[in-house]
Amino acid sequence: MVDRANRPSALSAPSAAAPGPQVDITGSGASSKVTATLPSGESVEILLYGATVISWKSNGGKTENLWLSEKAALDGSKAVRGGIPVVFPVFGPPPKSGHATSSLPQHGFARTSRWEFLGKATSEDALDSSSVKLDFGLYSSNVSPEARKAWPLDFGLVYSVTLAKDSLQTVVNVRNEGESSFEFQMLLHTYLKVKDISKVSINGLLGVEYVDKVLDASTHKQSDPSVTITGEVDRIYASIPQTTTTVLEDGTPRFDVVRDNLQDTVVWNPWKEKAASMADFSPDGAFTEMVCVEVGAVKGWQKLEKGEVFEGGQTIKSLL
Numbered sequence: 098m099v100d101r102a103n104r105p106s107a108l109s110a111p112s113a114a115a116p117g118p119q120v121d122i123t124g125s126g127a128s129s130k131v132t133a134t135l136p137s138g139e140s141v142e143i144l145l146y147g148a149t150v151i152s153w154k155s156n157g158g159k160t161e162n163l164w165l166s167e168k169a170a171l172d173g174s175k176a177v178r179g180g181i182p183v184v185f186p187v188f189g190p191p192p193k194s195g196h197a198t199s200s201l202p203q204h205g206f207a208r209t210s211r212w213e214f215l216g217k218a219t220s221e222d223a224l225d226s227s228s229v230k231l232d233f234g235l236y237s238s239n240v241s242p243e244a245r246k247a248w249p250l251d252f253g254l255v256y257s258v259t260l261a262k263d264s265l266q267t268v269v270n271v272r273n274e275g276e277s278s279f280e281f282q283m284l285l286h287t288y289l290k291v292k293d294i295s296k297v298s299i300n301g302l303l304g305v306e307y308v309d310k311v312l313d314a315s316t317h318k319q320s321d322p323s324v325t326i327t328g329e330v331d332r333i334y335a336s337i338p339q340t341t342t343t344v345l346e347d348g349t350p351r352f353d354v355v356r357d358n359l360q361d362t363v364v365w366n367p368w369k370e371k372a373a374s375m376a377d378f379s380p381d382g383a384f385t386e387m388v389c390v391e392v393g394a395v396k397g398w399q400k401l402e403k404g405e406v407f408e409g410g411q412t413i414k415s416l417l
């Protein structure tokens with residue numbers, strides 16, 4: 098028989114319940130957002146508009162990892178300039194004609210649609226490993242009439258954003274809910290915040306072929322182990338064998354971007370002139386404080402038959 102009276106107090110005393118992650122919904126209409134904060138201070142903010150992650154703080158809440166333009170529209174009037182816009186069902190300008198996405202705007206409609214907050218799931222095994230998963234949904238039945246008209250296919254998207262102590266995972270699940278097959282592209286347009294672009298290098302792309310959108314869409318092979326940025330860069334690295342792309346600052350790893358079931362990555366920095374031409378890119382000179390490392394499935398098309406599901410995403414680790 099267990100002698101309860103002689104048990105060490107740490108086992109017998111009921112442990113005080115550890116505080117769990119805090120999840121709040123604030124704002125109204127197009128400005129509504131979901132904020133989650135871990136007991137250790139890390140946080141994430143997601144606008145329902147576009148299910149756009151607009152802030153991710155790690156390091157006990159002290160370090161912002163995502164760049165957000167000071168002039169980013171956060172009222173649902175246009176796609177957010179910064180954070181992590183979700184690109185679906187087409188990346189970039191759509192094919193001019195002859196494809197089901199041809200009438201869509203650049204980067205599709207997911208980033209400019211209002212998503213539904215589906216709820217949260219938490220894990221609080223220990224303070225250090227606590228995490229919170231937030232799910233968002235977008236369905237053909239609740240996109241705008243314009244988007245529905247331009248892409249009249251039946252789909253369901255569930256976007257899961259999981260905040261853990263040193264990482265943020267964002268995963269898109271696409272389901273074909275119609276009778277016929279459809280094709281799509283998707284991408285997570287992550288704007289990473291850096292201190293000084295001149296000290297940034299990006300590793301993990303060696304030997305990979307890329308399309309250089311700045312140089313007339315010609316194809317090249319990455320022959321240097323590090324990508325450095327000294328002018329406008331807009332490259333689509335496709336069919337990447339290694340799963341991790343590392344962003345270094347001053348030679349020190351700052352972010353690992355780990356792809357899950359996604360083979361492509363776009364590296365983008367608009368540099369001075371292009372940044373100045375974008376009304377919502379601010380302040381002047383902010384192009385030196387960001388780099389986009391955008392994981393996706395953008396080479397060719399993903400095809401889903403009736404009832405089929407595709408899932409792909411990323412885990413970004415803040416290495417500070």
Ligand SMILES: O=P(O)(O)OC[C@H]1O[C@@H](O)[C@H](O)[C@@H](O)[C@@H]1O
Nearest residue numbers: 189203204286310331363365391
């Ligand atoms: O201005 P937008 O539509 O948000 O696009 C920003 C950039 O997004 C990148 O993904 C594209 O490769 C660039 O060509 C584009 O300029």
